[in-house]
Amino acid sequence: MKWNADLYDQKHAFVFQYGEDVLELLNVKPGEHILDLGCGTGHLTKLIQDKGAIVKGTDLSPDMIQQAKEKYPDVDFAVEDAVDFFADDKYDAVFSNAALHWVKDQNGMMRSVYNVLKHGGRFVAEMGGKGNVAKLVEATQLVLHNHGYHVQADTKVWFFPSTGEYAKMLEEHGFRVTFAAHYDRKTPLQDGDQGVAKWVTMFGAQFLEGIAEDEKEQILKEITDKLEPYYNEGGQWYADYKRLRFVAVKE
Numbered sequence: 711m712k713w714n715a716d717l718y719d720q721k722h723a724f725v726f727q728y729g730e731d732v733l734e735l736l737n738v739k740p741g742e743h744i745l746d747l748g749c750g751t752g753h754l755t756k757l758i759q760d761k762g763a764i765v766k767g768t769d770l771s772p773d774m775i776q777q778a779k780e781k782y783p784d785v786d787f788a789v790e791d792a793v794d795f796f797a798d799d800k801y802d803a804v805f806s807n808a809a810l811h812w813v814k815d816q817n818g819m820m821r822s823v824y825n826v827l828k829h830g831g832r833f834v835a836e837m838g839g840k841g842n843v844a845k846l847v848e849a850t851q852l853v854l855h856n857h858g859y860h861v862q863a864d865t866k867v868w869f870f871p872s873t874g875e876y877a878k879m880l881e882e883h884g885f886r887v888t889f890a891a892h893y894d895r896k897t898p899l900q901d902g903d904q905g906v907a908k909w910v911t912m913f914g915a916q917f918l919e920g921i922a923e924d925e926k927e928q929i930l931k932e933i934t935d936k937l938e939p940y941y942n943e944g945g946q947w948y949a950d951y952k953r954l955r956f957v958a959v960k961e
């Protein structure tokens with residue numbers, strides 16, 4: 711997945727704006743060592759540092775990390791894979807916002823998080839939960855199948871688990887889940903009736919791979935038309951996000 715870090719910052723600011731209240735769940739104490747996993751352009755990493763923590767932000771995307779370093783030169787950032795990482799100095803907490811649903815090897819990620827935490831350390835995260843953007847996925851798949859793009863329609867890159875499914879996985883990796891919630895959070899899209907096309911172009915590139923520009927435009931229009939009755943509320947468009955939030959402690 712290649713990210714356009716500029717576009718991400720301009721058009722999808724909600725990703726880190728909503729993340730600010732996940733920070734309350736993290737409850738940073740000054741002097742704590744915290745890892746921000748999948749930190750994107752680093753806004754929340756900076757906020758964690760401003761709360762007095764010693765923080766490191768990591769992301770698999772070099773473009774995101776470059777942008778983060780330019781914006782916040784006083785914060786520690788590195789390109790790292792969430793599935794396979796290591797730390798000599800253990801962390802008090804690992805935090806993640808809107809990133810874990812991209813991770814293909816969830817077991818590898820949970821193993822790495824567990825290994826870098828101190829005993830009693832916490833894993834605090836928000837990600838897409840079961841049913842996240844379900845209407846958008848359904849509309850996209852329908853339109854792609856109608857156009858004969860069956861492979862693209864069936865490509866799966868996101869993992870949106872239920873509370874039970876994810877809590878079981880966390881427990882199997884040695885965590886105790888002390889809090890979990892799965893809730894609807896309809897999320898505003900920018901740019902009116904262009905919002906769906908921009909969202910799919912930015913986040914759902916897998917659906918459009920190998921499709922010529924003019925047909926892509928037509929497909930995006932058809933997806934938008936299918937979603938309009940559900941997404942358009944008097945000119946403001948909203949996506950059907952469902953979030954999964956949890957706190958899991960390393961016993």
Ligand code: BEZ
Nearest residue numbers: 808837838842868913951
């Ligand atoms: C999310 O935050 O739920 C999300 C973002 C991009 C793609 C899929 C899900």
